Each structure stands twice: as structure tokens, then as C-alpha cells.
Amino acid sequence: MKTSSIINRAGPCTALTLRNTSFSWTATMALEYLTQEQIDKFHTDGYLVITGFLSQEQADALLNRSKQLLDEFDIDSHPRTKFTTGDDNHVGDDYFLSSGDKIRFFLEEDAVDPDGKLNRPKQKAVNKIGHALHELDPLFRKITLENDRLKSLVRDLKFHRDPVALQSMVITKQQQIGGEVPEHNDSTFLYTNPPTALGFWIALEHCTATNGALSFLPGSHRTSHITKRFIRLPTGGTDFEELPVSEEEKALNGDTKGEYILETCKPGDLVLIHGSVLHKSERNTSPNTRFAYTFHMVDSPPYAEYDTKNWLQPTAEMPFSRVLPPGEINKVVSVH
Numbered sequence: 001m002k003t004s005s006i007i008n009r010a011g012p013c014t015a016l017t018l019r020n021t022s023f024s025w026t027a028t029m030a031l032e033y034l035t036q037e038q039i040d041k042f043h044t045d046g047y048l049v050i051t052g053f054l055s056q057e058q059a060d061a062l063l064n065r066s067k068q069l070l071d072e073f074d075i076d077s078h079p080r081t082k083f084t085t086g087d088d089n090h091v092g093d094d095y096f097l098s099s100g101d102k103i104r105f106f107l108e109e110d111a112v113d114p115d116g117k118l119n120r121p122k123q124k125a126v127n128k129i130g131h132a133l134h135e136l137d138p139l140f141r142k143i144t145l146e147n148d149r150l151k152s153l154v155r156d157l158k159f160h161r162d163p164v165a166l167q168s169m170v171i172t173k174q175q176q177i178g179g180e181v182p183e184h185n186d187s188t189f190l191y192t193n194p195p196t197a198l199g200f201w202i203a204l205e206h207c208t209a210t211n212g213a214l215s216f217l218p219g220s221h222r223t224s225h226i227t228k229r230f231i232r233l234p235t236g237g238t239d240f241e242e243l244p245v246s247e248e249e250k251a252l253n254g255d256t257k258g259e260y261i262l263e264t265c266k267p268g269d270l271v272l273i274h275g276s277v278l279h280k281s282e283r284n285t286s287p288n289t290r291f292a293y294t295f296h297m298v299d300s301p302p303y304a305e306y307d308t309k310n311w312l313q314p315t316a317e318m319p320f321s322r323v324l325p326p327g328e329i330n331k332v333v334s335v336h
């Protein structure tokens with residue numbers, strides 16, 4: 001087990017020399033929030049733990065709001081949609097497919113009996129709340145779209161030119177039954193051409209070896225190509241579609257050496273997740289919940305094309321929101 005020991009420096013302005021080999025230029029920039037070591041570590045490992053991104057008070061406020069949403073949700077009118085993650089039974093009913101611009105509740109598989117009855121209180125039966133918390137709920141919006149620290153991080157990382165935020169969720173990982181999330185990479189689920197997904201995952205409670213902390217295969221973002229995408233079928237439901245993969249990519253795929261590293265976290269810690277890095281979380285067998293808030297960013301046109309087959313589609317009423325202030329475009333882009 002490994003806990004990241006990077007202490008984040010929130011102070012201003014370290015000089016950064018960025019060399020982007022594919023564009024053959026060098027630029028000197030001022031860092032606003034991240035350190036160069038953190039940026040390098042992100043590119044080496046494909047993920048980065050940033051301790052104390054949110055204060056304990058901010059994390060508590062999101063945790064309490066999540067619990068309030070669970071208290072308020074109406075189980076009687078709920079269609080009993082479970083959040084399933086396997087390749088063969090991934091969630092895909094209308095309640096899920098139309099949740100991109102709503103706040104909806106997805107149940108743990110083991111919380112619903114075959115007759116559709118919950119076998120525990122509704123607050124302990126929900127696997128996740130999604131997918132527009134960052135747009136609709138003022139507290140989550142403040143942390144996501146109205147957060148200067150987040151904008152500084154986005155400027156420093158330069159992963160995107162013109163990022164938009166999408167698909168926010170509170171993952172509750174309930175005690176005893178919180179479902180395993182099998183190995184995956186996020187660009188499979190939020191595909192752009194080229195792939196540009198970046199996950200922001202914030203612990204709202206202590207995440208440990210027994211309550212389903214995330215674990216990562218460091219460096220796998222450089223060798224695991226996106227070979228399939230999760231699509232909304234024209235006939236209804238969802239499926240995985242194979243993507244064309246070159247011989248060179250095929251040869252590299254699965255070539256990542258090393259072992260998964262478990263990243264334990266404290267409330268307020270942020271984990272940045274490259275869209276191609278392999279990661280997973282085990283079933284929560286402990287007596288404690290493991291609430292986390294997560295959202296994603298992708299680049300927008302003309303820098304990347306959002307896939308029209310993705311299950312999640314922007315609507316006229318709720319287009320994907322830009323993260324940087326109007327007119328601001330990151331001048332440098334890192335190699336994905």
C-alpha cells in the first residue's frame with residue numbers, strides 16, 4: 001500500500017519551462033497552483049494525488065449535502081435502476097440515459113431483492129448520485145465550475161486547451177455491499193477524438209484498503225490504448241463498440257509492467273486521473289461508507305471532437321459548461 005506524500009503548494013508563481021516535443025517549442029510560464037514535480041508525476045504515472053485540495057469544511061459540506069439528497073430522494077417513484085459496471089451488463093435504461101442533465105440515484109446491485117424491494121434503508125442502498133450535480137446543485141457547482149483553485153490547476157496542467165466539465169457523480173460505496181469497479185480507463189466512457197478525458201475524483205471520507213480506495217496501474221496511460229467505447233445504441237440501451245487499433249498499439253497494449261498501487265486518501269484529497277490510465281476499486285467490505293465526488297473534463301472543438309455515440313450527450317438546455325473564463329484558451333497543450 002502506498003499513500004501519496006506530495007504536499008501541495010498553493011502559493012503563487014513558480015517559473016516553469018515546458019518543452020513539448022511534438023510541437024518543438026519551449027515556453028516559460030508561471031505556475032499558479034501545482035508544482036512542476038506534480039505535473040511531471042502526473043505525466044509519468046497517469047494520475048496524481050493532491051492532498052488537501054478541499055478543506056475539511058468543504059469536504060464535509062459536500063458530504064452533508066450528499067446525505068441530504070439521499071434523505072430527500074423518492075424511492076417510491078424510482079424505477080430500481082442499479083449501477084452495474086460489468087462488460088456484459090452495463091447500466092443502460094432510460095432512467096440512466098436521460099440522467100445527464102438531472103440529479104438521479106442509482107442503486108447498489110446487492111441492495112435490491114429479485115422482487116424489486118430494497119433490503120435496507122434507501123440511504124444505504126444507493127451506489128451513486130449523478131450526473132449533473134455540478135450544474136444543478138449550488139454546492140457542487142461552486143467546487144466545480146466556480147472554483148478559482150480548480151481553474152489554476154487546469155491552467156498549470158495544460159492538459160486541455162478549452163476544457164468543458166461533464167458527468168459529475170457522488171459515489172457512495174456503501175458499507176458491506178459497495179460494488180467493485182473493475183479495471184477500466186475513463187476515455188472508454190467519455191470518448192473524444194483524440195481522447196482527452198481527465199477525471200477529478202475528490203475523497204469526501206477516509207478511503208482505505210478495506211472500504212474500496214482507488215488503485216492505479218502507474219504508467220498504463222502510455223501503453224493502454226483506448227480499444228473500445230461505451231455507446232448509446234440507436235435502438236435503446238448501451239453497449240461497447242470496438243475501435244480501430246493499429247498493430248503497433250495492439251503490440252503495446254497490456255505491456256505495462258508493475259503492480260496496482262492503492263491510493264488511500266483523506267477527505268478533501270483530489271486524485272487527477274488521465275483518461276487512459278487503468279484504475280479500479282474493490283468492493284467495500286468494511287462497516288464504513290466511502291463517499292467521493294467525481295467529475296470529468298474533455299477538450300472541446302476544434303481541439304477535440306465529442307463522440308456523438310457517447311451515452312452522455314449535451315442537451316440544448318444544458319450544454320457542457322466551459323471551465324475557463326470566457327475567451328481564455330490554454331496556450332500550451334500537453335501530449336495526451
Ligand SMILES: O=C(O)CCC(=O)C(=O)O
Pocket residue numbers: 171173181186199201212214279280281292294
Ligand atoms: O470511486 C470509485 O470507486 C471508482 C471511480 C472511477 O473509477 C472513476 O471515476 O473512473
